[in-house]
Amino acid sequence: MKALARLYVALIIFFLYAPVLVMIFFSFNESSSVWVFTGFSFDWYTGLATDVTMLNALKHTLIVAVLSAVISTVLGTAAAVGITALRNKFSKKIIMSVTQIPMMNADIVTGISLMLLFIFIGKLLGLRESLGFLTVLTAHITFNLPYVILSVLPKLRQTDASLREAALDLGCTPLQAFFKVIMPAISTGIITGFIMAFTLSLDDFVISYFTCGHYQTLPIIIYNMTKKSVTPDTYALSTIIFACVFALLIMYNMLQTKSESKKAAKAQP
Amino acid sequence: MKNENIVELKGISVAFGGEKVLDDFNLEIKDKEFVTLLGPSGCGKTTTLRLIAGFLEPDGGDVIFEGRRINDLPGYKRHVNTIFQRYALFPHLNVYENVAFGLRIKKLPEKEIKAKVTEMLALVNLSGLEKRNIDTLSGGQQQRVAIARAIANHPRVLLLDEPLAALDLKLRKDMQKELKKMQEQLGITFIFVTHDQEEALTMSDRVVVMNNGKIQQVGTPQDIYNEPLNAFVADFIGESNIVDGKMLRDFYVEFSGQRFDCLDKGFEPDEPVDVVVRPEDVDIVAPDKGMLTGVVTSVAFLGVHYEIIVDIGGFKWMIQTTDEHFEGDRVGLYIEPDAIHIMKKSEYSGLYGDYSSYSEEIDHLSDADYGEEDGGE
Ligand SMILES: Nc1ncnc2c1ncn2[C@@H]1O[C@H](COP(=O)(O)OP(=O)(O)OP(=O)(O)O)[C@@H](O)[C@H]1O
Ligand SMILES: [Mg+2]
Numbered sequence: 001m002k003a004l005a006r007l008y009v010a011l012i013i014f015f016l017y018a019p020v021l022v023m024i025f026f027s028f029n030e031s032s033s034v035w036v037f038t039g040f041s042f043d044w045y046t047g048l049a050t051d052v053t054m055l056n057a058l059k060h061t062l063i064v065a066v067l068s069a070v071i072s073t074v075l076g077t078a079a080a081v082g083i084t085a086l087r088n089k090f091s092k093k094i095i096m097s098v099t100q101i102p103m104m105n106a107d108i109v110t111g112i113s114l115m116l117l118f119i120f121i122g123k124l125l126g127l128r129e130s131l132g133f134l135t136v137l138t139a140h141i142t143f144n145l146p147y148v149i150l151s152v153l154p155k156l157r158q159t160d161a162s163l164r165e166a167a168l169d170l171g172c173t174p175l176q177a178f179f180k181v182i183m184p185a186i187s188t189g190i191i192t193g194f195i196m197a198f199t200l201s202l203d204d205f206v207i208s209y210f211t212c213g214h215y216q217t218l219p220i221i222i223y224n225m226t227k228k229s230v231t232p233d234t235y236a237l238s239t240i241i242f243a244c245v246f247a248l249l250i251m252y253n254m255l256q257t258k259s260e261s262k263k264a265a266k267a268q269p
Numbered sequence: 270m271k272n273e274n275i276v277e278l279k280g281i282s283v284a285f286g287g288e289k290v291l292d293d294f295n296l297e298i299k300d301k302e303f304v305t306l307l308g309p310s311g312c313g314k315t316t317t318l319r320l321i322a323g324f325l326e327p328d329g330g331d332v333i334f335e336g337r338r339i340n341d342l343p344g345y346k347r348h349v350n351t352i353f354q355r356y357a358l359f360p361h362l363n364v365y366e367n368v369a370f371g372l373r374i375k376k377l378p379e380k381e382i383k384a385k386v387t388e389m390l391a392l393v394n395l396s397g398l399e400k401r402n403i404d405t406l407s408g409g410q411q412q413r414v415a416i417a418r419a420i421a422n423h424p425r426v427l428l429l430d431e432p433l434a435a436l437d438l439k440l441r442k443d444m445q446k447e448l449k450k451m452q453e454q455l456g457i458t459f460i461f462v463t464h465d466q467e468e469a470l471t472m473s474d475r476v477v478v479m480n481n482g483k484i485q486q487v488g489t490p491q492d493i494y495n496e497p498l499n500a501f502v503a504d505f506i507g508e509s510n511i512v513d514g515k516m517l518r519d520f521y522v523e524f525s526g527q528r529f530d531c532l533d534k535g536f537e538p539d540e541p542v543d544v545v546v547r548p549e550d551v552d553i554v555a556p557d558k559g560m561l562t563g564v565v566t567s568v569a570f571l572g573v574h575y576e577i578i579v580d581i582g583g584f585k586w587m588i589q590t591t592d593e594h595f596e597g598d599r600v601g602l603y604i605e606p607d608a609i610h611i612m613k614k615s616e617y618s619g620l621y622g623d624y625s626s627y628s629e630e631i632d633h634l635s636d637a638d639y640g641e642e643d644g645g646e
Contacts, residue, residue, distance in 0.1 A: 165324050166357035168344045170371035170422060180370075184361040 020242060027235035034230070044236040054237065057221040061202060064133075064217060068140035069198040075141070076148025076197075077190055081178070083149070084156045099146045107143075111210035114139045118211060131213025139211040140201045147200065148193035155189030156182075192255050199248045203241060274333075275300040275458050276321055276426060281330035283316055283482075290316050291482045294330070298460065300425075303452055305461045307469040308479035309505070314462040315354065317479075318428045321460065323347045335425075350424035352432045356415040358403045364390070364414055365399040371422040389417040392451070409440050420451070426458040433468065445472055466506050470494065478502050499612055503545045504621035510551075510586045511622020514544035514611070522611060525561055525581055529604060533611035543612040545622070548576070548589040550608030559601015565594050578624050585624040 030039035048054055079099070086092045102110060115131070118138075122130020163185065167177035183190070205219040212220065218241065225234055274297045281294040291313045298304050306314045319325040320332055323344030331338050339347065350371075358367050368389050372382045390396050393413035403411065412432060419427055432448070433441045449472050452459045463469055469476050470490040478485040478493060478501075486498040497503035500511050514524035519534035524544045536542060556562045563581035574589045579600060586602070594600060 160355065160357060162353045162355060162357040163359065165322075165344070166351070166353060166359070167370075168324070169322060169349075169351045170418070171345050171374040173345055176374065181359055184359075 023235045024239045024242070027232055027239045029232055032231055034232075044232045045240075047233050048236055048240075051233070053221060054218075054233075057216055057218045060133075060215055061218040064137055064140055064208075064215075065198050065201040068137055068144055068201045069194050071137075072141045072144035072148050072197045073190060073194045076145050076193060077152050077186075079145070080149050080152035080156055081182070083153065099149055102143060103146045103150075107204075107206035110143060111139070111207040114142065114207065115210040129213060131211060131215075133215045136208055136212040136215055136217070139207050140204065143204070143207060144197035144200055147196045148190075151193035151196060152186055152189040155186035159185040188255055188258070192252055195248050195252045195255070199245055199252075202248075203245055273300055274298060275302075275335055276460070277331075277333040278317070278320065279331045279333060281320065281327045281332070283313075283320070283325065283327050289482055291320075291327075294482070294484060296477060296484065296487070298426075298458060301456050301458055303449070303459045303461065303472060303474045305463060305469040305473040305476045306479060307463060307466060307476055307505075308485075309464060312479045313482040314464075314479060315430055316482075318351065318430055318460065318462060321426070322349055322351050322428055348425040349428060350419040350422050350426075351428040352415045352419050352430065354430040354434070356411050358411055358414055358418070360403050362403070363399065364395065364401050364403070364406070367403065367414055368417045368421050370418060375422075385421055386417075389421045392420075393417045408435050409444070412436065412444065416448075416451075420455060420457065424457060426460060427452075429459060429461045431462050431464070433463070434465075441468075448472070470506070478505060480505075496610060497545060497612065499615035500543050500545075500617040500619075500621045501615070503543075503610075503612065504617075508548045508587055508589075509622050510546045510548065510624070512544050512546075512584060513619070514542050516540045516542050516611060520606075522609065525584065527560055529560065529609055530606040531609040531611060532606055533609075536611070536613075541614055543614060543618050543622075545610040545612060546586075546604060546608055548587045549574075550605070551586070551588045551590075552603040552605075553588060553590050553592065553594065554601045554603045556599045556601045559603055561602040561604075562599065563602070565596055565598045565600060568594060568596055587624045 026034060026037070027044055028040050028042070029037050030041040030043065083092060083095055086095070114135075118135040119130045159182065163181050164177050167181040168174065172180060203219060204217075205223065208217050209220055209223075216224075218237070222234055222237060225231070276296075276298040278294055278296045281291055282289065283291040294313075294317070296317075306317060308314055316325065320327055323339070323342060323346075326340055332340050334342075334347065334349075359370065362370065365386055368386045369382050372385055377385075386399075387396070390399065393416050395410065395413050395417065398406070398410070403414070406414065412435070415432070429448075433444050436444060445468060448459075448461075461469075461472065470493070473490055475487060476490055476493050477487050480501055486493060486502045488496070493502065493506055497506065497509070503509040503511055512524045514522050516522050516533075516536040516539065517528065518538055519536075520531055522529050522531050522533070522542070522544060561581050563579040563586070565577050566580050566585065567578045569576045574591050575593060577588050577590065577594055579586045579588055579602065581602070588602070
């Protein structure tokens with residue numbers, strides 16, 4: 001029975017990770033063959049470094065990821081503070097549901113509806129081209145926001161309300177009280193929110209596809225490349241992206257366990 | 270002479286969601302005074318402090334500080350500091366930085382801050398713990414950090430919300446003395462909240478007894494103990510036998526079927542009143558010498574004295590005595606005129622001061638104990 005359970009888990013992990021491992025393996029292949037490993041090389045990686053389209057797309061991806069993560073972290077934290085301060089339980093519930101619905105929504109629906117909205121506004125303003133950097137950035141902020149809110153809210157709820165009053169009592173203005181006392185208390189929530197937002201933005205394809213116009217990000221370039229022929233430079237690129245996301249996720253988990261063990265330590269005495 | 274009140278609350282009312290928490294609340298507090306708000310849980314003590322600290326605006330009435338109305342002055346501009354019910358120390362800062370917090374906000378020079386923090390930590394006996402993290406401190410030490418952090422800012426008024434509630438008895442007694450000494454040394458007005466009546470009586474210049482958002486009585490500890498205004502105060506402060514009586518004329522009262530000389534006057538002839546007799550003011554004598562006679566129904570030994578319950582015509586009296594008596598003994602009670610205190614009838618009449626439930630409670634408890642033992646076998 002136990003052996004069977006182990007086998008089951010092993011199979012699941014195999015099916016989850018085998019494709020990625022195969023891809024990583026072939027990204028180091030000398031030839032462009034997808035089935036014969038002719039020799040080890042970094043050629044596809046060095047080739048990437050000289051590919052202008054690719055580097056451009058990488059730049060776009062990073063700019064959008066960093067900006068959207070920063071902006072959604074600031075906006076989301078402010079929103080979480082606002083929601084916590086709400087006295088009325090009913091409006092609190094409504095606002096919470098409204099912010100959570102976009103998370104459940106299919107990406108394709110979010111993408112298409114955002115595209116429609118952007119084109120509509122573009123036409124209103126009389127722009128020749130309505131989709132581009134600003135629209136893809138706005139779209140990313142939109143889908144990042146609920147994740148940030150949801151990672152900051154519980155931290156706020158855990159902080160003792162009298163901490164803020166203690167800061168005010170000692171002469172802080174409400175703004176100072178936030179930065180000197182509340183922020184440090186919820187910092188892990190803010191950082192995890194930021195990492196979440198950055199990761200989501202980094203590997204988003206569907207929503208970017210509909211809203212980016214000519215400002216193409218990496219996932220879109222990769223998709224376009226595969227339409228012609230699949231070459232190992234795609235594997236190399238995907239491997240890099242996988243490594244980045246993997247690293248971010250590990251960081252995220254480490255932060256979570258750290259704040260949890262801190263909580264446990266506090267509950268002890 | 271100038272108005273020497275530092276804080277005045279005038280006709281304050283506060284409601285949360287339609288429920289009145291403070292109602293027509295009037296209180297004047299003098300400079301350098303030690304005033305205690307005393308009352309059961311939920312009676313509005315913390316709410317009163319929050320009004321003075323500026324975390325809450327009253328729905329009606331005025332908060333006045335040194336003669337100036339400050340209803341809408343935000344808390345951070347008031348010369349008032351608070352020691353919170355659960356200390357509210359900043360967990361991300363060490364002891365030194367917690368105490369220095371208010372001084373840094375005021376942008377004092379680093380040298381001055383250092384001197385001040387060192388002085389404050391010495392004052393609360395925490396020298397040497399500057400670098401310690403807050404969560405490595407014991408409850409008593411956290412308490413001291415909270416005190417140092419508050420008084421480092423030289424407040425005119427210090428608000429203390431049940432600061433000693435979390436400490437064990439011994440530490441609590443020590444801190445009571447230390448706080449009182451500190452208050453006299455520093456010349457700061459203390460507004461102290463507690464629901465421990467003994468603490469209130471030993472520490473305060475004046476005690477404010479509250480219930481259900483209303484002030485029941487304000488006075489010195491002696492006033493509150495010796496001259497309670499109604500049955501609630503008499504019962505909440507110390508132990509009291511409270512019986513129905515009738516004021517026959519000045520200095521003459523009837524209760525428990527007998528007539529007694531007393532020291533109170535100013536009531537209508539034959540006015541119904543509440544009569545308070547403290548358990549320690551009753552002398553137990555032989556039945557034929559007593560003004561009242563009854564049967565002992567329970568005896569408890571408390572170390573300093575015995576606490577015995579005597580049934581007199583169906584009403585159970587509590588009496589504290591150093592002599593031993595036994596259940597079933599017939600005894601007489603002798604009550605001096607100055608042991609009798611007369612109160613006007615109030616909404617609390619008949620609710621307190623009868624110890625029949627007291628002895629039943631004890632019976633109940635021991636019954637429950639036996640029951641458990643039986644069940645275990
Ligand atoms: N922010 C609030 N919202 C709603 N009700 C409140 C709020 N603050 C206090 N109350 C209510 O007001 C009443 C008085 O509260 P308060 O905290 O002043 O009591 P307290 O005398 O300090 O009690 P304790 O001894 O338990 O600390 C309570 O019934 C409480 O539930
Ligand atoms: Mg309270």
